[in-house]
Amino acid sequence: MTRTIRASCLLLALATSALLSGCERPPVNSVQHGYRGLGMVEVYNPRILAAQAANNQVPEALPPANPDGPKASQVFKNVKLLGNLSVGELARNMVAITNWVSPKEGCTYCHDAQNFADESKYTKIVARRMLEMTQNINANWKPHVAATGVTCFTCHRGNPVPKNLWFKTPGPDADSRLAGNLAGQNAPAVQVALASLPNDPFTPFLSQAVEIRVVGKEALKAGNRQSIKQTEWTYGLMMHMSQALGVNCTFCHNTRSFAQWDSSTPQRAVAWYSIRMVRDVNTAFLDPLASVFPAHRLGPMGDVGKVDCATCHQGAYKPLYGANMLQGYPELAGPAAQAVATPLAAAAPDGQSDKVLVFFLVGRSDISADALRAIALAAADITAHPGQQVDLSGFADKTGNADANLELAKQRAIAVREALKVAGVSDERIHLKKPEFVVGGTEADARRVEIALAK
Numbered sequence: 001m002t003r004t005i006r007a008s009c010l011l012l013a014l015a016t017s018a019l020l021s022g023c024e025r026p027p028v029n030s031v032q033h034g035y036r037g038l039g040m041v042e043v044y045n046p047r048i049l050a051a052q053a054a055n056n057q058v059p060e061a062l063p064p065a066n067p068d069g070p071k072a073s074q075v076f077k078n079v080k081l082l083g084n085l086s087v088g089e090l091a092r093n094m095v096a097i098t099n100w101v102s103p104k105e106g107c108t109y110c111h112d113a114q115n116f117a118d119e120s121k122y123t124k125i126v127a128r129r130m131l132e133m134t135q136n137i138n139a140n141w142k143p144h145v146a147a148t149g150v151t152c153f154t155c156h157r158g159n160p161v162p163k164n165l166w167f168k169t170p171g172p173d174a175d176s177r178l179a180g181n182l183a184g185q186n187a188p189a190v191q192v193a194l195a196s197l198p199n200d201p202f203t204p205f206l207s208q209a210v211e212i213r214v215v216g217k218e219a220l221k222a223g224n225r226q227s228i229k230q231t232e233w234t235y236g237l238m239m240h241m242s243q244a245l246g247v248n249c250t251f252c253h254n255t256r257s258f259a260q261w262d263s264s265t266p267q268r269a270v271a272w273y274s275i276r277m278v279r280d281v282n283t284a285f286l287d288p289l290a291s292v293f294p295a296h297r298l299g300p301m302g303d304v305g306k307v308d309c310a311t312c313h314q315g316a317y318k319p320l321y322g323a324n325m326l327q328g329y330p331e332l333a334g335p336a337a338q339a340v341a342t343p344l345a346a347a348a349p350d351g352q353s354d355k356v357l358v359f360f361l362v363g364r365s366d367i368s369a370d371a372l373r374a375i376a377l378a379a380a381d382i383t384a385h386p387g388q389q390v391d392l393s394g395f396a397d398k399t400g401n402a403d404a405n406l407e408l409a410k411q412r413a414i415a416v417r418e419a420l421k422v423a424g425v426s427d428e429r430i431h432l433k434k435p436e437f438v439v440g441g442t443e444a445d446a447r448r449v450e451i452a453l454a455k
């Protein structure tokens with residue numbers, strides 16, 4: 001009798017430990033993250049945190065270099081971005097880049113040691129683009145990276161190829177399966193924290209600007225895309241975001257209502273910007289590098305490795321737990337954008353917002369690279385709101401020939417319309433307004449087109 005009891009106790013213990021083997025061993029720490037009683041609690045495993053500490057050691061900044069003497073642009077042949085630094089400062093920057101990206105390989109990872117001006121290594125061309133990308137993140141995406149910013153180290157951590165990146169996956173072949181298109185489901189994928197969710201939430205949400213919100217606004221309306229299927233894609237992205245930051249859903253949401261912004265935490269608004277920033281980085285900076293990388297470095301669909309939340313965050317709620325490396329390397333803070341552009345929803349992450357301003361050079365109606373970036377962001381926001389109409393107004397000032405100025409204002413509005421169409425906004429949704437003269441303001445303010453959400 002006692003034997004059977006003992007045996008069944010043993011079995012029970014075995015079964016319990018088998019059941020719990022997927023769980024984390026106690027003790028875990030919990031930190032209250034919202035009003036008490038709301039269950040907005042972050043659960044941290046101290047052992048995982050300890051293991052992460054090593055990956056988040058910040059290298060000390062190099063001693064400052066002498067800013068005097070000739071500029072790098074006067075001494076060297078091919079410095080297109082860092083020409084304003086002194087020769088000493090350029091050398092310091094090169095040593096830092098080497099430590100962050102190719103410490104084992106050294107300078108020759110990007111350079112021909114006989115001729116540093118040579119441009120034949122693809123890594124040097126990529127590195128120049130990376131410099132521009134880093135400056136763009138720091139200068140134009142402050143709503144996400146704040147003054148903390150990023151350096152090459154944030155993503156690379158001493159590796160030429162960052163540890164966390166993603167490639168497009170060849171979609172499942174819908175025709176060849178009786179079960180239809182599984183959207184990569186039922187095959188637990190690391191990208192979505194081993195959940196059985198669509199395994200590539202990155203292509204639609206972090207490269208394209210597919211709508212993430214899933215709560216339908218109208219019941220049973222024809223054309224309402226909100227569905228369980230779509231919700232699964234959104235959950236795939238959310239699992240990735242939580243895992244990449246090492247946080248629970250309640251870091252951003254009050255789970256009483258995932259959709260509601262006014263009961264979400266401030267971190268959710270920061271995350272809203274992150275999604276737009278990552279799309280900008282992937283489409284404007286990384287995609288165009290596909291022709292620069294050798295074929296063996298590209299993914300199965302011929303694309304370049306792209307950024308997701310884990311590329312910078314690597315399991316921490318702020319990359320490197322918020323350490324500011326950028327202040328030691330002001331050249332990476334970047335020249336501020338030339339075109340002054342306020343993202344459409346800058347004032348309201350909720351998407352209910354006002355205007356993007358696109359500025360032009362004197363007498364010209366072509367769109368600068370910076371303006372294009374602002375337009376692409378605006379387009380992402382517009383396409384994310386089906387049915388939203390857009391007004392385009394060109395402005396002119398009265399100096400010089402007024403008629404010619406109005407015509408130029410019209411041409412500029414047309415140029416912006418074409419750029420919006422290229423970025424996926426359909427023609428019917430765009431309305432050109434009559435060009436207007438501006439009242440007050442400087443002449444530079446007048447050379448603009450406003451993209452406004454029609455009420």
Ligand code: HEC
Pocket residue numbers: 075076077078079080081082083094095097098101102106107108109110111116117118123124125127128
């Ligand atoms: C990860 C790639 C990378 C590494 C590693 C690197 N560089 Fe550079 N280097 C560049 C890029 C990109 C430029 C061009 C910058 C620009 O256009 O403003 C450059 C420019 C230079 C120039 C100017 C050459 C000219 O005449 O135009 C010198 C000199 C230089 N690097 C020295 C070094 C030294 C020394 C090291 C090692 C301590 C080093 N670099 C490591 C990417 C790299």
Ligand code: HEC
Pocket residue numbers: 097101123124126127130131134150151152153154155156160161162165297304305306307311312
């Ligand atoms: C936001 C993250 C991020 C930052 C910041 C960043 N990189 Fe990169 N880097 C990437 C990604 C993603 C790739 C693409 C890897 C691929 O396609 O395999 C890459 C690739 C590279 C490569 C090509 C490596 C190879 O062997 O093919 C070089 C060189 C490079 N980066 C240099 C730099 C330098 C220099 C800086 C700082 C000025 C920098 N990166 C900043 C994400 C970043």
Ligand code: HEC
Pocket residue numbers: 212213214215234235238239241242245247248249250251252253258259260267268269271272275
């Ligand atoms: C780092 C912050 C963050 C974390 C963590 C996070 N979310 Fe989100 N979530 C967001 C943001 C931002 C949006 C809105 C995206 C947009 O509008 O482009 C969103 C949207 C959603 C939506 C759609 C709401 C609607 O309006 O239809 C759902 C559902 C959701 N999240 C569920 C989750 C779940 C479940 C988790 C945990 C697995 C999670 N989220 C973790 C930031 C976060």
Ligand code: HEC
Pocket residue numbers: 137144145146147148149150154241245267268270271274275278307308309310311312313317318319322
């Ligand atoms: C280019 C690097 C980079 C990428 C990629 C990135 N982040 Fe961040 N993120 C940062 C930096 C830097 C900070 C710290 C800003 C600060 O100090 O306030 C930050 C802060 C945050 C915060 C605020 C944390 C807090 O406690 O206030 C959230 C939330 C966040 N990121 C979410 C995301 C999500 C979600 C993604 C992917 C869609 C993402 N980030 C991608 C660099 C990045």
